[in-house]
Amino acid sequence: MELICPAGTPAAYREAVEAGADAVYCGFRNDTNARNFPGLNFTTEEMGTAIAHGRARGVQTFVALNTFMRAGEEEVWYRAADDAVALGADALILADMALMDYVATTYPDQRLHVSVQASAANADAVNFLVDTFAAKRLVLPRVLTVAEIAALARQVDCELEVFAFGGLCVMAEGRCSLSSYITGQSPNMNGVCSPASHVRYREEGHDMVSELGGFTINRFGADEPAGYPTLCKGRFLIAEEDAYAFEDPVSLDVMDHLEALRAAGVSALKIEGRQRGKAYVAEVVSRLRKALSAPPAERPAQLAQLRRLSEGQRTTSGAYEKKWR
Amino acid sequence: MQLPRPLAASINCLPLPLVQRAVALVFRQVLARHPGLFDRLGPYANRRFRFDPTDLGFSFVVYPAGPDITVYRAGKAPPASATVSGPLVTLLALLEGQIDGDAVFFSRSLSVSGDMEAMLALRNGLDDCGFDLPRDLSGLAGPFAPPLQRLAEAIRARALAGMV
Amino acid sequence: MTKTGRLKLTMGPIPYLWPGEKWRDFYYRIADSGHVDAVTLGEVVCSKRDHFTRPFLPEVVERLTRSGKSVALASLALVTQEREAQATRRLAAEAPLVEANDLSALRLLAGRPHLIGPFVNVYNGATARLLARQGATRLCLGPELPAASIAAITAGAPELDYELIGFGRLPLAISARCAHARAKGHSKDNCQFVCGEEPDGLDVDTLDGQPFLTVNGVQTMSRHCQVLLAELPSLPGMGITHLRLSPQDCDMVAVAALYADVRDGLVSAEEGIRQLAILYPHARFANGFLHGRPGMDWVAA
Numbered sequence: 001m002e003l004i005c006p007a008g009t010p011a012a013y014r015e016a017v018e019a020g021a022d023a024v025y026c027g028f029r030n031d032t033n034a035r036n037f038p039g040l041n042f043t044t045e046e047m048g049t050a051i052a053h054g055r056a057r058g059v060q061t062f063v064a065l066n067t068f069m070r071a072g073e074e075e076v077w078y079r080a081a082d083d084a085v086a087l088g089a090d091a092l093i094l095a096d097m098a099l100m101d102y103v104a105t106t107y108p109d110q111r112l113h114v115s116v117q118a119s120a121a122n123a124d125a126v127n128f129l130v131d132t133f134a135a136k137r138l139v140l141p142r143v144l145t146v147a148e149i150a151a152l153a154r155q156v157d158c159e160l161e162v163f164a165f166g167g168l169c170v171m172a173e174g175r176c177s178l179s180s181y182i183t184g185q186s187p188n189m190n191g192v193c194s195p196a197s198h199v200r201y202r203e204e205g206h207d208m209v210s211e212l213g214g215f216t217i218n219r220f221g222a223d224e225p226a227g228y229p230t231l232c233k234g235r236f237l238i239a240e241e242d243a244y245a246f247e248d249p250v251s252l253d254v255m256d257h258l259e260a261l262r263a264a265g266v267s268a269l270k271i272e273g274r275q276r277g278k279a280y281v282a283e284v285v286s287r288l289r290k291a292l293s294a295p296p297a298e299r300p301a302q303l304a305q306l307r308r309l310s311e312g313q314r315t316t317s318g319a320y321e322k323k324w325r
Numbered sequence: 326m327q328l329p330r331p332l333a334a335s336i337n338c339l340p341l342p343l344v345q346r347a348v349a350l351v352f353r354q355v356l357a358r359h360p361g362l363f364d365r366l367g368p369y370a371n372r373r374f375r376f377d378p379t380d381l382g383f384s385f386v387v388y389p390a391g392p393d394i395t396v397y398r399a400g401k402a403p404p405a406s407a408t409v410s411g412p413l414v415t416l417l418a419l420l421e422g423q424i425d426g427d428a429v430f431f432s433r434s435l436s437v438s439g440d441m442e443a444m445l446a447l448r449n450g451l452d453d454c455g456f457d458l459p460r461d462l463s464g465l466a467g468p469f470a471p472p473l474q475r476l477a478e479a480i481r482a483r484a485l486a487g488m489v
Numbered sequence: 490m491t492k493t494g495r496l497k498l499t500m501g502p503i504p505y506l507w508p509g510e511k512w513r514d515f516y517y518r519i520a521d522s523g524h525v526d527a528v529t530l531g532e533v534v535c536s537k538r539d540h541f542t543r544p545f546l547p548e549v550v551e552r553l554t555r556s557g558k559s560v561a562l563a564s565l566a567l568v569t570q571e572r573e574a575q576a577t578r579r580l581a582a583e584a585p586l587v588e589a590n591d592l593s594a595l596r597l598l599a600g601r602p603h604l605i606g607p608f609v610n611v612y613n614g615a616t617a618r619l620l621a622r623q624g625a626t627r628l629c630l631g632p633e634l635p636a637a638s639i640a641a642i643t644a645g646a647p648e649l650d651y652e653l654i655g656f657g658r659l660p661l662a663i664s665a666r667c668a669h670a671r672a673k674g675h676s677k678d679n680c681q682f683v684c685g686e687e688p689d690g691l692d693v694d695t696l697d698g699q700p701f702l703t704v705n706g707v708q709t710m711s712r713h714c715q716v717l718l719a720e721l722p723s724l725p726g727m728g729i730t731h732l733r734l735s736p737q738d739c740d741m742v743a744v745a746a747l748y749a750d751v752r753d754g755l756v757s758a759e760e761g762i763r764q765l766a767i768l769y770p771h772a773r774f775a776n777g778f779l780h781g782r783p784g785m786d787w788v789a790a
Contacts, residue, residue: 009365009453011422038442039365039449068612071634071641098615119610122568124577124593131596143569143665151571171662171709172567174610177633178661178702181711181784184777186633188610196441208436213783216695226431232662232709236701237694239672245693245704246668249431277452280425309428319665325677 001261002268003292004062004161005285008040008275013050015282016059020289023060025093026050026274027191032080033064034095034117035274036191048087060090064274066115067191068096078102085110093139094118095174095188100133114138116163117174117187123155130158137161139270141173145322146257150264159267165288166272167311168252168318170232178231182213194230201229210234218249225249225313233311249312254320255291255303280309326414326484328380337382344383345396352387352394355461363389365450369443375405378413389447407439407447414484422452423485496724496752497526498745499652501629501735502563504660504705506538506685513545515736520556522742524749527559527731529588529604529629531580533566534663535706536573537680561586564594566608567663567707588629599623607631607660612638614645621648628652629733632659632715635781636727643728650730655717656744656765657735658690658703658710658772659784668704677707689738689771700773711784713775716765718751719758719790720779739769758790 005021007013016024027033029041042050051061063084069077077099084092085107092110094100095117103112116139120126129135137159140149153160171178176193180186183198194212202209206222210229217234220226227233227249238245252272254261261269269292271284284306291302307315318324328336336344356362363370371390377399378385384402386395397403409416411434418424419435426448429435437444459477463470500519503512519525530549532539553560562584564577568591581587581597589595590606605628611617617628627650630639643651669691670680684691690703690710703710714737717724724732732752734745747768751761762774777786 009449011453011455037445037449038369039367039446039453068610069615071613071638071645074613074615096610096612096616098613098619101615101619118592120592122574122591122593124574124596125568125591128592128596128599143567148569170666171664175566175608176662177631177659177784178709180633180778181659181661181702184781184783188612189633196445199441201436201438201441203436203438208433215699215701216697219696220433223433226433228427235696237696237698238668238704239691241672242696243672245672245702246664246666246709276427277425277448278422280428283425308432309425311427311431313431322678323676325666 001258001266001292002161003285003289004268004270006166006271006274006276006281007050008035008037009278010042010046010050012274012276012278012281014053015278016285017054017057019282019285021059021285022268023062023090024050024054025062025064025270027064027066028080028083030076030080031067031070031189031191032077034066034115034187034191035064036067037275038196040275044083044087047084047089051088051090055088062091062093062113063087063089064093064115065099066093066095066117068117068188069099070189074098081107091137097129097133100129100135104133108134111136113161115174116141119172119174121172123152126152126156126158130156137267139163142169142252143172143319146260146264146320147322149261149266149320153265160265161268161270162254162261162266163252163272164254164261164269165284165306166251166276167228168247168250168272168316170247176232182215182231194228199229227311248314248316250314250316251310251312252318253303253306253310253315254317255288255299256317257320258292258299259296283309326412328378328413333380333382341396341398348385348396349394350465351462352392354465355456355458356392358461359454359456362450362454365453366446369446372406372440372443374443374447375402375408376416377402377408377410378416379410380412405439407437407441407444409435409437409444411435417458418485419448420451421456421458423481426452496721496729497731498524498748498752499527499529499731499733500525500741500745501654501657501733502530502533503736504534504658504708504710505688505690505736505738506535506541506682506706507688508685509541509545511688512542513549515741516549517552518742519745520552520558522745524742524745525558525734527561528553529561529563529606529733531563533563533590533606533608534708535667535684536565536570536576538682538684538706539576541682541685559586561588561604563588563606564590566590566606566660567665568593569665589625595620595623602626605629607654608663611642614642617642617646617649621646625649627731629654629731632661632711633778633784636723636779637781639729639779640727647728651728652731652733653717653724653729654715654735655721655724655732656748657715657737658712659715659735659778660708661702661711661784662709664707664709667707668709669706672704711775712772713785713787714769714772715776715778716762716774717776717779718748718761718765720776721748721752721758737769737771739771743768
């Protein structure tokens with residue numbers, strides 16, 4: 001299985017290559033990709049340099065254009081696709097059906113991957129995208145168990161990529177407007193979730209309170225590990241309890257299921273985290289690279305180290321195990 | 326890692342103008358080697374960022390658009406657009422991209438307040454620009470540069486050992 | 490297709506788990522309402538609920554059709570299990586008119602007339618055109634689109650009819666995990682249908698007690714109720730042809746009548762909003778998304 005690694009900056013890109021990535025995915029510095037964060041991402045020139053750097057070392061570059069084209073400004077997305085193709089991207093990761101249509105029609109030889117944001121979670125949906133846009137690979141939403149992934153793989157005619165480590169969307173990806181309901185900005189439209197512009201941290205005694213758009217998302221006690229102020233991982237009052245209504249601050253780690261994923265026919269494992277620093281990328285990529293080639297018994301030692309880098313300093317197998325539901 | 330108390334105490338005894346001159350010299354030297362930082366900061370270059378080392382009696386306010394840096398006695402610094410506080414070694418390690426900002430934040434060894442968009446831009450800019458304090462500052466040491474750089478690297482390695 | 494005609498009123502699917510008889514009686518009343526032009530019904534949120542309403546479905550469809558409503562059956566929004574895929578295939582094969590809420594249904598319905606529901610991502614005219622080429626005739630837009638996007642989408646594919654949610658809590662997210670069951674100490678697999686205990690959704694408040702979201706089984710909905718009454722006159726100009734009323738646990742026949750009266754100029758928007766607050770007192774009103782603001786905001790006319 002290939003290891004697909006995140007890079008939010010050229011420095012992180014170089015670290016990912018150094019640490020053993022098979023492919024690195026990254027995006028341009030605008031809202032054409034779903035990590036449109038301040039100070040992050042690549043200019044056209046930086047993207048060209050990165051692609052060349054990777055290619056010289058046998059590492060592929062996937063360019064994420066995985067937001068939905070804003071009506072009336074479609075040209076921004078079409079030009080980004082043109083640029084990525086011209087720069088020699090090994091694959092474009094797309095979510096918007098009209099952008100897939102544009103790339104499939106204009107650049108029939110360009111390898112097209114379907115982003116997790118496209119929300120294709122079953123065989124008919126996957127085959128629709130494969131038949132209509134000649135997609136070669138599909139990144140699965142984090143809503144399926146390993147058994148369901150295996151069943152799906154038998155019914156589709158494309159490669160499957162699954163998230164193996166990093167941030168965990170609790171909601172089906174590409175179908176979530178929670179962020180825009182509170183802040184006006186969403187992953188689909190703006191490439192951001194719970195954007196920094198709307199986040200505030202407040203100290204209250206020994207507690208740290210995180211707020212999004214003026215709403216309290218969480219309250220962490222003195223030494224309690226913290227998480228991102230994403231609203232699906234906040235603590236709320238529900239059914240007369242003070243609880244994590246949707247999910248705890250926690251990261252995804254499915255390395256325990258490596259053999260099963262391989263047997264299921266999964267082609268590639270994806271690491272989330274384009275917003276993370278290069279130190280994170282270096283450590284996670286190199287440890288997962290080692291774990292992939294290590295015998296199963298030795299894997300836990302490699303991976304235990306990664307937990308302290310994770311949100312809430314804890315990990316979960318998420319939807320990959322049925323009991324999570 | 327906390328700064329050893331005797332070391333912190335002796336630094337805290339230094340007169341403010343002296344600290345200001347030394348810090349400004351270092352700041353200019355380092356920035357001159359990494360002009361790319363401003364590109365990533367974009368519009369956030371004209372914000373004021375405050376660094377509050379929790380184990381030192383000084384506060385540092387950075388204004389990238391200047392570029393300039395102002396040192397204050399702890400507690401005397403004016404409000405800034407965004408403030409980050411934590412042990413000095415953690416702050417320096419972040420500056421160099423040696424550690425992941427999110428991970429130290431999750432571990433609660435760092436706290437942030439103010440404009441998080443500006444803070445994120447600065448974090449990402451610093452992470453990409455490749456600060457390397459021992460190397461970047463060795464220019465200041467003239468003929469003593471190589472041994473001083475090696476010494477600084479050794480201190481850094483020890484300070485960072487076991488950090489997130 | 491004319492865009493200057495008066496807005497048609499449609500009744501969207503009931504998002505909540507209601508007892509079968511209550512569900513049936515709701516649609517019998519809608520059948521008798523002179524104000525509702527079209528009805529989309531069926532279980533969209535959770536396949537486990539399907540058996541509650543299935544026995545009543547043929548009767549309800551028959552009665553709605555007989556009273557002259559255009560009737561469509563909605564497909565499931567999140568299809569992950571084989572059982573759900575089979576159900577979607579059966580629906581596509583058997584129902585005369587289907588509203589597609591997942592890409593799987595798009596594949597199954599390609600080449601014949603169908604509707605597109607709010608769970609298929611359409612953010613631009615090019616996507617709407619693509620769906621029209623595949624056979625879509627009417628498209629219910631997703632909740633987060635601002636007016637400028639809506640106008641540009643409809644201009645980009647004027648061959649379609651367009652529907653917008655004008656009343657009801659908005660669908661914001663869907664998950665493989667059931668937050669509703671979880672809040673009551675159950676897993677999804679052994680949920681005991683506890684979502685049926687809240688016919689209007691389960692409240693989620695912030696730790697400071699601010700009203701925040703609504704949980705409805707595996708779906709997360711807005712806490713606020715979308716109310717586009719003051720905006721009614723401007724919607725046809727944006728290319729909207731149908732206004733969707735999303736059922737809440739209140740007198741939806743009266744809600745439809747009120748929307749029709751405001752649309753027809755018989756009641757002012759201001760008075761309409763006042764009366765609506767009496768008909769549906771359980772939630773604050775919001776219209777922020779259409780105005781390009783956070784969805785929970787209320788922009789006064």
